[in-house]
Amino acid sequence: xxxxxxxxxxxxxxxxxxxxxxxxxxxxxxxxxxxxxxxxxxxxxxxxxxxxxxxxxxxxxxxxxxxxxxxxxxxxxxxxxxxxxxxxxxxxxxxxxxxxxxxxxxxxxxxxxxxxxxxxxxxxxxxxxxxxxxxxxxxxxxxxxxxxxxxxxxxxxxxxxxxxxxxxxxxxxxxxxxxxxxxxxxxxxxxxxxxxxxxxxxxxxxxxxxxxxxxxxxxxxxxxxxxxxxxxxxxxxxxxxxxxxxxxxxxxxxxxxxxxxxxxxxxxxxxxxxxxxxxxxxxxxxxxxxxxxxxxxxxxxxxxx
Amino acid sequence: xxxxxxxxxxxxxxxxxxxxxxxxxxxxxxxxxxxxxxxxxxxxxxxxxxxxxxxxxxxxxxxxxxxxxxxxxxxxxxxxxxxxxxxxxxxxxxxxxxxxxxxxxxxxxxxxxxxxxxxxxxxxxxxxxxxxxxxxxxxxxxxxxxxxxxxxxxxxxxxxxxxxxxxxxxxxxxxxxxxxxxxxxxxxxxxxxxxxxxxxxxxxxxxxxxxxxxxxxxxxxxxxxxxxxxxxxxxxxxxxxxxxxxxxxxxxxxxxxxxxxxxxxxxxxxxxxxxxxxxxxxxxxxxxxxxxxxxxxxxxxxxxx
Numbered sequence: 001x002x003x004x005x006x007x008x009x010x011x012x013x014x015x016x017x018x019x020x021x022x023x024x025x026x027x028x029x030x031x032x033x034x035x036x037x038x039x040x041x042x043x044x045x046x047x048x049x050x051x052x053x054x055x056x057x058x059x060x061x062x063x064x065x066x067x068x069x070x071x072x073x074x075x076x077x078x079x080x081x082x083x084x085x086x087x088x089x090x091x092x093x094x095x096x097x098x099x100x101x102x103x104x105x106x107x108x109x110x111x112x113x114x115x116x117x118x119x120x121x122x123x124x125x126x127x128x129x130x131x132x133x134x135x136x137x138x139x140x141x142x143x144x145x146x147x148x149x150x151x152x153x154x155x156x157x158x159x160x161x162x163x164x165x166x167x168x169x170x171x172x173x174x175x176x177x178x179x180x181x182x183x184x185x186x187x188x189x190x191x192x193x194x195x196x197x198x199x200x201x202x203x204x205x206x207x208x209x210x211x212x213x214x215x216x217x218x219x220x221x222x223x224x225x226x227x228x229x230x231x232x233x234x235x236x237x238x239x240x241x242x243x244x245x246x247x248x249x250x251x252x253x254x255x256x257x258x259x260x261x262x263x264x265x266x267x268x269x270x271x272x273x274x275x276x277x278x279x280x281x282x283x284x285x286x287x288x289x290x291x292x293x294x295x296x297x298x299x300x301x302x303x304x305x
Numbered sequence: 306x307x308x309x310x311x312x313x314x315x316x317x318x319x320x321x322x323x324x325x326x327x328x329x330x331x332x333x334x335x336x337x338x339x340x341x342x343x344x345x346x347x348x349x350x351x352x353x354x355x356x357x358x359x360x361x362x363x364x365x366x367x368x369x370x371x372x373x374x375x376x377x378x379x380x381x382x383x384x385x386x387x388x389x390x391x392x393x394x395x396x397x398x399x400x401x402x403x404x405x406x407x408x409x410x411x412x413x414x415x416x417x418x419x420x421x422x423x424x425x426x427x428x429x430x431x432x433x434x435x436x437x438x439x440x441x442x443x444x445x446x447x448x449x450x451x452x453x454x455x456x457x458x459x460x461x462x463x464x465x466x467x468x469x470x471x472x473x474x475x476x477x478x479x480x481x482x483x484x485x486x487x488x489x490x491x492x493x494x495x496x497x498x499x500x501x502x503x504x505x506x507x508x509x510x511x512x513x514x515x516x517x518x519x520x521x522x523x524x525x526x527x528x529x530x531x532x533x534x535x536x537x538x539x540x541x542x543x544x545x546x547x548x549x550x551x552x553x554x555x556x557x558x559x560x561x562x563x564x565x566x567x568x569x570x571x572x573x574x575x576x577x578x579x580x581x582x583x584x585x586x587x588x589x590x591x592x593x594x595x596x597x598x599x600x601x602x603x604x605x606x607x608x609x610x
Contacts, residue, residue: 084401088397092450093390096393097390100390120456132435132437134456137457138457141450145449148446148449152441155572267460
């Protein structure tokens with residue numbers, strides 16, 4: 001049985017489904033703070049609660065868990081400024097408690113959903129895993145601290161991988177939450193609002209990676225044979241600016257709406273894209289969906305809702 | 306008024322005394338978990354409690370605090386493996402709550418006691434501040450996470466410095482605690498036990514820095530004019546092996562005792578020494594006490610107790 005935390009969320013839901021499709025039993029923990037009950041796949045055992053809460057983790061003792069994929073967490077850099085302590089519990093203490101559980105139960109495999117946010121603003125692009133992280137948001141601090149714990153527990157005998165996800169997008173992403181997910185925020189506004197409000201400049205750029213490719217990365221990482229701790233960027237390897245993304249959305253929708261620019265959100269990065277050489281070389285992962293195709297799929301899905 | 310946390314401890318006590326001597330009013334928070342009440346300087350306002358506890362931090366609201374030096378924390382790498390969650394509260398949540406307090410109160414100056422442990426095992430010596438940290442203990446994880454928070458709060462307008470202390474030693478160090486402080490552990494055994502038990506090999510080496518020099522580093526850092534966030538190694542810049550340290554202790558004491566080697570403690574580093582070029586160049590700090598002189602002072606003090 002595989003524990004996938006956060007199965008009510010966009011990524012956790014899809015990762016869980018894939019393991020079910022591959023014949024595995026799954027269990028999840030989710031506090032439904034931003035995730036949706038309807039996202040949790042049927043046949044998945046569901047424990048409602050926060051992974052940063054010891055009593056929730058103790059409920060896992062009843063199940064024969066063979067490996068852990070930890071995806072749950074407060075996932076908005078912007079929101080992390082509202083309650084840094086909650087973010088620490090959600091994104092760091094949760095990992096610590098789950099690693100502690102894994103050690104006690106002799107669970108040897110642990111894959112963690114980290115983020116490109118840990119890099120902060122970098123001068124040398126594309127950013128490689130060997131770059132010194134300089135997080136700009138509490139969200140990024142919490143994820144980076146979790147990586148430190150993964151490294152320590154690797155020294156205690158657990159095989160731990162951290163996947164630094166870049167901007168994940170695709171069908172199934174929450175179009176109601178306007179504080180999380182760059183592409184989903186603009187698409188939601190393009191579909192439902194009178195205008196698009198961009199918090200920050202249109203010159204900013206990101207590296208978008210399609211949900212199916214991300215799901216595949218978790219699968220490959222989970223089944224790969226390894227020892228110790230390692231970190232991998234999960235990204236397409238090229239930048240898309242905010243301006244061009246919005247232009248592509250309009251082109252796909254065949255209409256335009258006014259675009260207003262306001263101030264950056266706190267802790268926002270200027271521009272970043274990653275090198276995916278390490279994950280391609282070491283794990284054999286290849287991103288299959290380019291931005292144009294992925295965007296089209298997402299928009300078709302958004303229109304059909 | 307300056308808040309110096311951890312004034313019941315070895316370093317916090319001496320740092321507080323120096324600010325008092327310079328004419329400043331001081332206040333401290335200490336939970337007396339390893340520190341001693343008798344260490345807290347007279348004239349210092351003392352709040353008993355943990356800095357990782359919100360209700361303790363709220364007690365600070367009654368005082369006109371102009372700057373913060375955060376030294377309190379669980380300070381043993383070895384002990385951090387016994388209760389990682391306590392360590393996270395003690396070494397990370399404490400910093401987050403104090404930074405949050407500083408922001409709310411518009412306190413602009415924050416100096417943090419970090420550690421060379423954040424580096425883990427490094428291949429290139431002497432280690433510079435630009436080296437990627439790879440902590441091996443929960444203690445080091447907690448300190449490194451605190452540094453991330455310092456960086457984020459610097460973005461919110463607080464001037465923050467992190468001093469990465471190497472092996473601090475000198476008169477006043479706790480000779481009863483055999484889980485914290487390398488030199489003090491061996492000296493305590495040499496003075497009071499039938500033998501010296503070394504956990505780990507005699508080839509390991511460390512960079513020892515004398516307490517008075519460390520106190521001076523905090524003073525210089527606190528009064529230096531700067532903006533944003535920065536990190537400085539505080540070290541003498543050369544390695545001393547465990548074997549040579551014990552030999553020097555015996556030479557000073559004019560007797561020897563049997564030395565037994567046992568297994569390393571968890572998360573112990575193999576060998577490390579630092580570059581102090583950055584703090585010397587940027588802050589004008591110079592270590593004044595070499596290891597031989599410092600050791601002699603410490604032994605004289607140990608014998609006089």
